[in-house]
Amino acid sequence: MKRTENNMMLARRSFLKISLLAGGGVMLGLTTEHDAEAQGRGGRPSAPPEPQNFIQVAPDGTVTILAKNPEVGQGVKTMLPMLIADELDVDWKHVKVEQAPFDEAKYNMQSAGGSTATPVNFMPMRQVGAAGRALFVTAAAQTWNVPPSECTTASGRVLHKASNRSLGYGQLTAKVAALPAPNLDELKLKDPSEYKIIGHSQTAIGLHDIVTGKPVFIIDMKLPGMLSAVYERCPVLGGKVVSANLDEIKKMPGVKQAFIVDRPEITNIPLHYPDLVGGVAILADNWWQAQMARQALKVTWKEGPAASGSSVAFAQRAAEMNKQPPQRTLRADGDVEAAFKSAAKIVEAAYSYPFISHAPLEPQGAVAHFNDGKMDIWTNSQQPGQGRRLVAQTLEIPAEDVTLHMVRGGGGFGRRLTNDYMVEAAYIARQAGVPVKLLWSREDDMGHDYYRPGGFQYLKAGLDSSGKIVAWQNHFISYGEGEQFVSSAAMGPTEFPQRFIPNYALYASVQPLGLRTGALRAPTSNAIAFVIHSFLDEVAHAAGKDTVQFRLDLLDAAPPVAAEPAGRGGRGGFGPPGVNAERMKGVMHLVAEKSGWGKKKYPKGTAMGVAFHFSHQGYFAEVAEVSVDAANKVKVHKVWVAADVGSQIVNPSAAENIVQGGIIDGLSELMSQKITVEKGRVVQSNYNQHGMVRLAQAPPEIEVHFLKTTYGPTGLGEPALPPILPAVANAIFNASGKRVRSLPFSDSHFSWA
Amino acid sequence: MAYKLNVNGHIRTVDAPGDMPLLWALRDILDLRGTKYGCGIGECRACTVHLGGQAVPSCITTLDMVKDQPITTLEGLSADGTHPVQLAWEELDVPQCGYCQAGQMMSAAALLAKNSKPADKDIDDAMNGNLCRCGTYLRIRAAVHKAAELASAGATRSAVPAARNHE
Numbered sequence: 038m039k040r041t042e043n044n045m046m047l048a049r050r051s052f053l054k055i056s057l058l059a060g061g062g063v064m065l066g067l068t069t070e071h072d073a074e075a076q077g078r079g080g081r082p083s084a085p086p087e088p089q090n091f092i093q094v095a096p097d098g099t100v101t102i103l104a105k106n107p108e109v110g111q112g113v114k115t116m117l118p119m120l121i122a123d124e125l126d127v128d129w130k131h132v133k134v135e136q137a138p139f140d141e142a143k144y145n146m147q148s149a150g151g152s153t154a155t156p157v158n159f160m161p162m163r164q165v166g167a168a169g170r171a172l173f174v175t176a177a178a179q180t181w182n183v184p185p186s187e188c189t190t191a192s193g194r195v196l197h198k199a200s201n202r203s204l205g206y207g208q209l210t211a212k213v214a215a216l217p218a219p220n221l222d223e224l225k226l227k228d229p230s231e232y233k234i235i236g237h238s239q240t241a242i243g244l245h246d247i248v249t250g251k252p253v254f255i256i257d258m259k260l261p262g263m264l265s266a267v268y269e270r271c272p273v274l275g276g277k278v279v280s281a282n283l284d285e286i287k288k289m290p291g292v293k294q295a296f297i298v299d300r301p302e303i304t305n306i307p308l309h310y311p312d313l314v315g316g317v318a319i320l321a322d323n324w325w326q327a328q329m330a331r332q333a334l335k336v337t338w339k340e341g342p343a344a345s346g347s348s349v350a351f352a353q354r355a356a357e358m359n360k361q362p363p364q365r366t367l368r369a370d371g372d373v374e375a376a377f378k379s380a381a382k383i384v385e386a387a388y389s390y391p392f393i394s395h396a397p398l399e400p401q402g403a404v405a406h407f408n409d410g411k412m413d414i415w416t417n418s419q420q421p422g423q424g425r426r427l428v429a430q431t432l433e434i435p436a437e438d439v440t441l442h443m444v445r446g447g448g449g450f451g452r453r454l455t456n457d458y459m460v461e462a463a464y465i466a467r468q469a470g471v472p473v474k475l476l477w478s479r480e481d482d483m484g485h486d487y488y489r490p491g492g493f494q495y496l497k498a499g500l501d502s503s504g505k506i507v508a509w510q511n512h513f514i515s516y517g518e519g520e521q522f523v524s525s526a527a528m529g530p531t532e533f534p535q536r537f538i539p540n541y542a543l544y545a546s547v548q549p550l551g552l553r554t555g556a557l558r559a560p561t562s563n564a565i566a567f568v569i570h571s572f573l574d575e576v577a578h579a580a581g582k583d584t585v586q587f588r589l590d591l592l593d594a595a596p597p598v599a600a601e602p603a604g605r606g607g608r609g610g611f612g613p614p615g616v617n618a619e620r621m622k623g624v625m626h627l628v629a630e631k632s633g634w635g636k637k638k639y640p641k642g643t644a645m646g647v648a649f650h651f652s653h654q655g656y657f658a659e660v661a662e663v664s665v666d667a668a669n670k671v672k673v674h675k676v677w678v679a680a681d682v683g684s685q686i687v688n689p690s691a692a693e694n695i696v697q698g699g700i701i702d703g704l705s706e707l708m709s710q711k712i713t714v715e716k717g718r719v720v721q722s723n724y725n726q727h728g729m730v731r732l733a734q735a736p737p738e739i740e741v742h743f744l745k746t747t748y749g750p751t752g753l754g755e756p757a758l759p760p761i762l763p764a765v766a767n768a769i770f771n772a773s774g775k776r777v778r779s780l781p782f783s784d785s786h787f788s789w790a
Numbered sequence: 791m792a793y794k795l796n797v798n799g800h801i802r803t804v805d806a807p808g809d810m811p812l813l814w815a816l817r818d819i820l821d822l823r824g825t826k827y828g829c830g831i832g833e834c835r836a837c838t839v840h841l842g843g844q845a846v847p848s849c850i851t852t853l854d855m856v857k858d859q860p861i862t863t864l865e866g867l868s869a870d871g872t873h874p875v876q877l878a879w880e881e882l883d884v885p886q887c888g889y890c891q892a893g894q895m896m897s898a899a900a901l902l903a904k905n906s907k908p909a910d911k912d913i914d915d916a917m918n919g920n921l922c923r924c925g926t927y928l929r930i931r932a933a934v935h936k937a938a939e940l941a942s943a944g945a946t947r948s949a950v951p952a953a954r955n956h957e
Binding site for chain 2 (some may be wrong): 449450
């Protein structure tokens with residue numbers, strides 16, 4: 038199953054660019070010939086090649102590496118520079134890391150989403166470092182008049198062992214600046230056995246600032262003359278301001294400005310709502326004053342068509358739709374009807390999951406300053422480029438006049454992939470004429486999210502007399518319009534177990550929504566995994582089989598697949614080829630071995646459960662050991678994780694941390710998170726109504742095992758999460774005999790012990 | 791109204807209404823921005839500070855409630871990161887996004903001030919109010935134990951200050 042490394046960035050032609058810095062330093066970067074696809078999204082012509090700068094070496098030997106992507110806690114500001122530094126052959130402890138400016142012409146896509154940073158950047162970042170190393174070697178070899186092949190490097194120095202001479206990189210900067218760039222394709226990259234930084238745990242860049250309370254987040258930013266802003270939106274999405282008591286508000290303590298942001302009326306529920314919705318902005322000397330003034334705010338709204346929406350009605354409508362023929366067929370393999378007729382056993386179940394909120398701990402916010410026709414924005418966006426285009430479009434100013442400054446985000450989880458709060462800040466700052474820090478309250482956040490879409494799945498499976506699945510049918514009932522789903526709701530036609538069962542049908546029906554939805558960590562998979570792998574467990578029990586062996590047998594039922602494209606943030610279920618059975622069997626065997634599956638004897642009320650899921654190029658199998666008491670109180674004692682994300686874990690410390698975090702995040706979704714709607718309004722407003730796992734509830738042990746394979750390295754932010762929901766749900770069934778088919782489990786009277 | 795607050799060992803004057811939460815006085819008036827806002831209702835405890843040695847959520851502690859009790863914020867544990875809790879948090883690479891960690895560290899420091907060798911159960915009880923959206927709880931628990939170790943080693947060292955000067 039050897040395959041070659043395949044990389045999105047390498048699809049473009051890359052060249053090295055060398056620039057001399059003021060003060061005699063040198064800067065190294067990649068020049069990329071942009072492909073039309075990447076540039077075409079904004080409707081613009083291809084940009085001409087420009088330098089991308091990643092490494093600065095000063096004459097005193099100081100090495101500064103620029104980290105290009107947004108950091109929201111996923112560790113990318115540490116991981117990408119590690120790749121460069123190792124190939125450059127410098128000591129990590131002497132490297133300074135800085136956030137690169139936002140400039141996608143120089144850096145290509147600067148975004149944080151889809152667990153893409155590792156697969157996309159693993160090769161090109163190492164090439165940048167290796168090119169730098171090659172230049173210093175060449176410069177030293179010329180200085181000594183020896184062949185470069187006789188030179189080695191270590192700790193930021195070039196060595197010539199034969200003559201016992203050495204030169205630091207800083208001593209070579211002037212010479213390097215005059216050298217031609219090496220051909221990236223001819224660079225010799227390190228063999229993994231030579232890595233000194235990659236594969237070795239490094240603590241996070243920025244860690245010291247965090248533990249000493251330095252102002253590192255948007256909420257901490259201050260500009261001279263800055264006002265703090267709050268923004269009151271209609272509780273019903275898309276509602277329009279009719280009037281507001283602005284005169285009264287303007288007299289409140291500390292309030293400097295108050296104004297209405299007037300947006301076009303929405304008369305029909307659209308598939309995609311605009312990011313900037315109408316509302317009232319209040320600006321004060323400090324945020325608390327603005328927030329206090331807001332309590333006296335009286336707004337008359339025209340609420341619009343979403344005001345009739347309710348969670349109860351959505352569920353009723355879904356149940357009605359399931360009694361009718363599906364609106365669409367997303368996939369049909371074989372003949373499910375015939376297979377059900379001849380099946381020895383039929384298993385049917387209805388599953389559902391709610392809307393949930395991202396609720397990153399740092400509430401949404403941005404700092405914006407409009408001055409002399411130019412907009413400066415400080416942002417923690419996960420998709421700053423999209424935000425910049427949105428600001429330019431909404432304010433009708435050229436995108437070139439919008440400069441973004443990238444700031445660490447206090448959590449992302451997909452919430453910061455949307456740029457509603459960036460465009461709000463920009464709009465308010467232009468009108469205010471002073472620097473503005475917009476900060477949402479937690480209530481703003483929970484009431485105006487781009488929610489993980491809820492959904493309903495009506496499943497049916499047929500078993501033959503030997504207990505093998507011969508037919509699988511799913512009527513997926515979601516939200517949308519015609520053939521389109523609302524954002525992040527779609528279920529892919531190749532989602533598992535498609536291809537593993539000869540007669541397979543996936544049907545879909547949608548109803549209109551009236552909420553904004555978006556990608557939450559492991560989008561689509563965070564819900565689908567719970568449904569598919571809980572139901573699969575039901576089927577395994579119906580077949581009378583061990584639930585691990587049943588899954589392994591199912592994985593054996595499909596032909597091997599061709600190599601999948603790496604470098605994509607692909608979810609399972611979209612595009613070919615879906616799950617690579619060999620890789621999934623690898624992690625299933627590993628997790629069974631590590632957990633001692635089937636070998637432990639537990640008292641009544643304690644059991645293990647298992648599940649796997651493929652998403653975002655990652656193969657994860659997880660086992661949970663769980664106790665359930667008579668009052669449905671649940672304790673997860675231990676979780677075993679087996680993961681195949683390819684040949685190399687770049688930063689083991691961060692990798693373990695984010696996998697454990699994904700497990701705990703998934704447990705919050707399983708037990709307690711639910712957003713409901715009444716009269717078009719989101720009911721929940723804060724963490725007390727949308728719970729999170731707390732320290733005492735978290736599993737005391739989460740053992741993480743990486744199965745190294747020959748596949749290219751892929752990301753970890755997302756794929757650890759989805760399987761934990763069904764693994765724990767299946768363990769709860771094994772421990773208590775209670776099968777819960779609807780999230781969150783608190784609705785079925787379960788709680789943490 | 792003018793309040794005299796004893797913050798991190800310094801007397802600071804804050805001219806603000808008595809119902810202003812301490813959180814916002816610290817952040818927006820006294821420029822101590824290490825303390826974070828997360829929920830405003832005492833549910834996430836990102837805003838935890840010490841008030842008279844007790845860990846309290848500063849988002850629901852008003853200026854009127856402070857009276858003459860000394861206040862310690864993260865910046866007051868140590869400016870250079872040498873408090874055992876800060877050292878442990880760095881050594882174990884605890885944070886992901888880092889936003890909740892000021893509150894986590896303040897709860898941990900308050901626990902260790904009372905209980906120099908907490909068991910897991912003590913940590914569960916003392917830290918259960920602090921949410922971590924990234925789910926770094928396993929490292930938080932390990933870091934509290936580590937900080938207890940460092941503090942006890944530090945206590946031994948400070949008993950022989952002469953030797954310490956030569957380090």
